[in-house]
Amino acid sequence: MSKRRRLYEGKAKILYTGPEPGTLIQHFKDDATAFNAEKHATIEGKGVLNNRISEYIFIRLGEIGVATHFIKTLNMREQLIHEVDIIPLEVVVRNVAAGSLVKRLGHPGRLGLKEGETLPRPLVEFYYKDDALGDPLIGEDHIAVFGWASQPELDDIIANALRINDFMTGLFYGVGIRLVDFKLEFGRRWEDETSRIMLADEISPDNCRLWDVENHEKLDKDRFRQDLGGLVDAYQEVARRLGIFTDAKADGKSGPVLVK
Numbered sequence: 543m544s545k546r547r548r549l550y551e552g553k554a555k556i557l558y559t560g561p562e563p564g565t566l567i568q569h570f571k572d573d574a575t576a577f578n579a580e581k582h583a584t585i586e587g588k589g590v591l592n593n594r595i596s597e598y599i600f601i602r603l604g605e606i607g608v609a610t611h612f613i614k615t616l617n618m619r620e621q622l623i624h625e626v627d628i629i630p631l632e633v634v635v636r637n638v639a640a641g642s643l644v645k646r647l648g649h650p651g652r653l654g655l656k657e658g659e660t661l662p663r664p665l666v667e668f669y670y671k672d673d674a675l676g677d678p679l680i681g682e683d684h685i686a687v688f689g690w691a692s693q694p695e696l697d698d699i700i701a702n703a704l705r706i707n708d709f710m711t712g713l714f715y716g717v718g719i720r721l722v723d724f725k726l727e728f729g730r731r732w733e734d735e736t737s738r739i740m741l742a743d744e745i746s747p748d749n750c751r752l753w754d755v756e757n758h759e760k761l762d763k764d765r766f767r768q769d770l771g772g773l774v775d776a777y778q779e780v781a782r783r784l785g786i787f788t789d790a791k792a793d794g795k796s797g798p799v800l801v802k
């Protein structure tokens with residue numbers, strides 16, 4: 543019998559109480575949603591892949607000194623994480639014009655921004671995390687006025703987001719993938735009277751746009767959003783290129799398995 547208690551169920555993940563105070567278990571589901579949950583599907587294997595891809599990236603980020611909530615992987619779908627107070631912001635970093643940026647500012651607007659155009663420098667945007675409002679785009683002053691984060695916390699978040707972007711751009715470029723954009727979430731971890739900003743949530747093809755450098759194929763959740771099909775194959779390809787997969791047998795008949 544499991545003693546853990548379900549604390550929160552989101553669209554793609556469930557959070558349970560952890561074995562020690564200050565810890566939680568993050569469970570990756572196979573569910574996919576888009577367009578403020580108007581579109582929904584269960585895609586077998588997605589949760590396992592996101593768990594392993596996110597684990598891989600969080601470990602690499604930890605190795606370069608980025609504070610993250612990740613403690614360890616527990617099984618194919620679950621990670622042990624530090625409990626944090628989630629800051630109600632979606633922090634999006636963009637290197638290339640795509641998605642809502644193109645909808646907002648692209649053709650036929652005066653800027654004429656086209657999908658696939660490299661931006662002059664990485665763009666950091668903030669969205670207020672509220673499903674009922676459809677996660678609206680906000681400015682830094684909204685964050686200050688409504689007290690969602692202090693100025694030092696916001697400075698820390700921006701510095702971390704840009705550092706993560708630099709690191710991940712290189713990581714993916716090295717395996718033939720263009721990191722177009724991605725979404726991060728941060729939390730506050732309290733230790734006695736002081737708090738520290740930590741990267742939380744996940745980094746996976748669910749919240750990144752990843753395009754093959756050569757053929758521009760989409761290897762991310764846009765396969766679901768845009769009804770392109772082949773989502774699991776695309777996520778598997780990302781995992782394979784990052785070295786998370788290996789072939790089980792030399793004959794290759796048993797297909798790829800996750801490297802422990």
Ligand code: 5GP
Pocket residue numbers: 632634640641642643677723724725748749750751763
């Ligand atoms: P856009 O604003 O263009 O729709 O998304 C920008 C980037 O952030 C994309 O990589 C997208 O996957 C990610 N993103 C933005 N909002 C969400 C969200 O609510 N859930 C997920 N999984 N990713 C998001």
